[in-house]
Amino acid sequence: MANCPKKVQNSKPSSVLIDPVYSSMIALLIIVMACVEICDAVTVVDVYRLVQYDIGGVPFGSRLASLNHHAGSSLFSSSSGAAADLSRTVLILPVRELNLTFIKEYIAQRKPLGGLLLLLPPAFSPNADSVGGADHDSVNDLMKEVLVELEQLLIHANIPYPVYFGFEDDGIDTVLADVKKNDATGQLATATTGGYKLVVSVPEPKKVASPTIANIQGWLPGLKADGDSNQLPTIAIVASYDTFGAAPALSVGSDSNGSGVVALLEIARLFSILYSNPKTRGRYNLLFGLTSGGPYNYNGTYKWLRSLDQRQRETIDYAICLNSIGSFNNDLWIHVSKPPENAYIKQIFEGFSNVAEELGLKVGLKHKKINISNTRFLKYSRWPGSTEQFSRLRVTAATLSELSFAPELLQSTGGLSDNRHFVDEASISRRVKLVAESLARHIYDLKGKDIDIFADNSSLAVNPSYVRSWLDLLSTTPRVAPFLSKTDPIIMALKKELADHTIEVNVQQEVLDGMFTFYDSTTGRLHIYQVASVTFDLLLLLVLGSYLIVLFSFLVITTRGLDDLISLFRRPPSRKVKTA
Amino acid sequence: MTVFHFFNCAILTFGPHAVYYSATPLSEYDTLGTSIKAAVVYLITSLVKLVCLATFLNVSESDRFDPYQELLKALIGFIDVAGLYFALTQLTHRNISQNHKFQAVGLGWAFADSVLHRLAPLWVGARGLEFTWDYILQGLEANANLVLSISLAALGSLMWLRKNKPKTLIPIIYVCAGIVATMPSITSYLRLGLEWHLPKVVGFELFTSLVMAFISWQLYSACQRPSN
Secondary structure, three states, rough: OOHHHHHHHHHHHOOOOOOOOOOOHHHHHHHHHOOOOOOOOOOOEEEEEEEEEEEEEEEEEOOOOOEEEEEEEEOOOOOOEEOOOOOEEEEEEEHHOHHHHHHHHHHHHHOOEEEEEEOOOOOOOOOOOOOOOOOOHHHHHHHHHHHHHHHHHHHEEEEEEEEEEEOOOOOHHHHHHHHHHHHOOOOOOOOOOOEEEEEEOOOOOOOOOOOOEEEEEEEEOOOOOOOOOOOOEEEEEEEEEEEEOHHHHOOOHHHHHHHHHHHHHHHHHHHHHHHHHHHHHHOOOHHHHEEOOOOOOHHHHHHHHHHHHHHHHEEEEEOOOOOOOOOOEEEEEEEEEEEEOOHHHOOOOOOOOHHHHOOOOEEEEOOOOOOOHHHHHHHHHHOOOOOHHHHHOOOOOEEEOOOOOOOOOOOOOOOOOOOOHHHHHHHHHHHHHHHHHHHHHHHHOOOOOOOOOOOOOOOOOOHHHHHHHHHHHOOOOOOEHHOOOOHHHHHHHHHHHHHHOEEEEEEEEEOOOEEEEEEEOOOEEEEEEEEEOHHHHHHHHHHEEEEEEHHHHHHHHHHOHHHHHHHHHHHHHHHHHHHH | OOHHHHHHHHHHHHHHHHHHHHHOOOOOOHHHHHHHHHHHHHHHHHHHHHHHHHHOOOOOOOOOHHHHHHHHHHHHHHHHHHHHHHHHOOOOOOOOOOOHHHHHHHHHHHHHHHHHHHHHHHHHHHHOOOOOOHHHHHHHHHHHHHHHHHEEEEEHHHOOOOOOOOOOHHHHHHEEEEEHOOHHHHHHHHHHHHHOOOHHHHHHHHHHHHHHHHHHHHHHHHHHHHHH
């Protein structure tokens, strides 16, 4: 406190003076005044906005960002069965207690609402304390399904009011309990009845100008025999690293496709050890590709492939795409676009099955017939994996994934429910071993021989802590491509990591397909104010007015006498009498 | 709506001063000059207190009631009394009776106190969206302070301006003056030492101010009788 007076004196000499009782309050308030924003709310929470985007000019998602309305807690008022007028109310709905049918109807009928705040269980926060693993239980699995459905509903709807996601915590739980209590009395909170006010003040959302997608590739050249002028064949390993979800700031995509990225990096690391010694360098080049634009029909993969030199592309024997290989279940599927009778496909599949048998895994084959010439059709279906994009350029490709069906556009892209809890790093390690072993046997021509190249406890073993640390990093980094800048830290980190394991690393920047337009403003801070109603203020004014009048009369009576008080009111008439 | 709240709290905090001035004969005798001079003296007194506190007081991190620090603060609080003495005796006032002089000085003193200590928090805090009872309680405190200031001014004028007082009443006068002067220390002890909440403290202040006002009124009228 000895320092306070001097500081305080410089800012407001006349009004700040020390008094034993009020000094600390004054000092605190001066500091507060010096801040740009005076935060006097009951609770301040970080909230994440629903994505806002257009596909070919058709708007989707939440179209507004700023919020300034009273809080409500249910779609119906308790007094009447019909829905109340909620156009100036923000509903706080915990997802745990959500009734999806009501929400669907509400949104489908485009009923007006001031705003929507959905509260997610804290387990789904990217910064949740407990790490995944065997920690998942049936409650969370049920929540996951609900979230997936909710997410699909919200991203395909055009919602004209702000929708925000927040996490349940003590502060907001008490506020919600209070709001529910108030609502139970049958009145909705408005300006005249008091209650809570929710404010998010962010600027109008603007279009993200020319969103870029960055494809990172790394090249591990094989061993060319002396005098051999032919190009070595290449095997490509591809994974897309970006995500898309209902809340872009929460889309960490641990499984889709964090698991694929981690697997690719680990495979790159293992093969770089093998390829560092000319004696163990294989006669295949290895091309590692981390592509972006995955959720948008593998736009990035296509552009990346096209940017490759024609001759380089022709040397690609086949490509393996890794997509969502981190879940707890043991099923694995290889999706191909060429018919299974094709010799190459047979070879690849046999190689994988043999290794899988030895490891105790099960691999199935899925073939999806696609019409390559019909490019319009391609726009609305994505799978098998990015093999479509490869097929367009006549490259044989297979996608390894735990999903047995083909997701639609913007499905299974790493949304709200895809976080660290639902990913098993042991599973990823097993599958890395599967892919690496199969590739190695193909490269070194070891078919039929019982050799374990990447044996456990050897120098070439799959490193579980490497897998875990990259998975943890990716599970705390939202990676929605339009919101990543050209030199975003995660892109630089992936580039650096790939550069550690491969020889030539290139980052190719492309512009995202013009059909998609995104709008910014993905997070905000929600201020919850407890407000008094206008009636309270009027009442207070009345009370104060009467108090002052009473005080006035009291003082007049005691100091000047009662006659004076009466004469105050009688003077005008008496003057008239005098002049008359 | 929130400017409304600010307006409400402002009239609670500053209204009584204006009402006091207009209701009592002070307005008839045009004692505004005296009040303004008293307010200026209060400002200077507060500056002096500020410097003394900065020099002598240690900054304690905790919120406990430290008797030694509080004693020092109380001693420095007596500078207040000295200031009041100066305002009552040394300033040249126009020809006003004793009766009105102490009231005008007390009023000016209390008004300056309210403006200095309560206007800034009110302006900053009461205009926000968030509603708290603090500013209303602060306004009530301002009212209590007004009564206390006038009582202290009354006792002060009795002590220093009135020459012939009944001998028996002199010690009582000094005791009462002492109590009123140390009111700030007492309230801070209640707030920090006994950890009373703000409404309770404000209630206590209002009660004691009314009691002390009554006592000083009785003393004043008792002293006034002999000269009449």
